Amino acid sequence: MSKKIKDENGNVYVKKKPFYKRIWFWILAIIVIFAIGGAIGGGSGSDTSSTSESKSNSNDKTISQNAEFRKKFDAIVVGDLMSHGDGGTTLSDVEKSLGKPSTTSTQDVQGVQVKDYIWDKGGVSISVQFNDDKTVSKDITGFKFSRTPKFDLDAYNNLADGSSYDDVVSKYGEPDGLNEMIISGEKNVTATWITGTKGGTIALTFINDSLTSKTQSGLK
Template identity: 70%
Template sequence: MSKKIKDENGNVYVQKKPFYKKVWFWLLVVIVVICAGGALGGGDGSKSSDSSSAASSKKSNDADKTISENAEFRKKFDAIKVGDLMNHGDGGDALADVEKSLGKPSTTSTTNDQGVKVKDYIWTKGNVSINVQFNDDKVVSKDIDGFKFARKTKMNLDGFNGIADGATYSDIVAKFGEPDGLDEMLVSGEKTVTAIWLTGTKGGTVTLQFTNDALTSKTQSGLKN
């Protein structure tokens, strides 16, 4: 609203309200502030999104790398040949060959197995551990634990109950996939394999024992249909 002012000579002047006191000016200021805040907020959101995406990508790449390394570790374990404990490891791989494949062991120790002095060598990669026993620097047993296969087929209670005594190791593997844990040894010509499957059911495990490739015992824990 304008204001009239009269001077000492009786002249009348109209004093207009300064522009910064007018309503349209402050409306314009509010609009500018809102737009600027939105632009800044959008920029922060973009940076946050980019950072989250990069972290997720790195995590995924690290997981893929671990899976690949563990799979290679498992292949090297499977390739190790076991010799006869009672014949000084005859037919088993030499220590030098195993070290060439797996590298230097993480830990070593010496024990007696069925009256025979053996050396235990352990290799680890992440949560996976390979334990190989040697007699006269020849492999006489091997086992792996901490490994977990990604498999589609999950062994349930019905599947477990359907496993017949005398079933071969290869038949079980063909039906349910490779075991996650495996222990193999050869004594006086008798091969014993203890295999463990993590079934995908929370806490569910299946343990099968084979003698000369025929199932001799089976146990399960936590299986459901």
């Protein structure tokens, strides 16, 4: 809410409430914590299989399962948090697609109830947040795409502010991790790519399909 202030000369100014004091900011913070906390439990693989043939069969099966898991994640529609998720996929429809969740939790923030449901499969974790049983945020971690060309340090350095999400994906492939939410009509996407032999990472943030920030770790 804005506040009117009058100075000694009788001039009136409107002072807007800082974003970090607004209710939606703290709701967003709680949802992000939910998503990150729920995704930490993803497993990692081991290279100690007895034969290369059994390893290959197991990997093919895991890739197939994870690809289907990813398609189901991509099909989930996120609604606007400030409109109680209107337009978002319902909890019942998400459960029809993904089955019963591995973990559930509920948090009440400033009178707004947010449910966090987590599904795990083959080292991949999907976390979906609901308000009024409609999706307000979704997050996936642990998915590993094989991508060409390589998303290396040169490519990262050449990413310009304002680049679109679709343009980045068309050049470097789908991200391994993704968080999406909508707040007051503003779409926020944070995408992470695992790239390189040393496990380098690139994290990009897009607001309304426009690149606003980027970070990298371990790229060469």
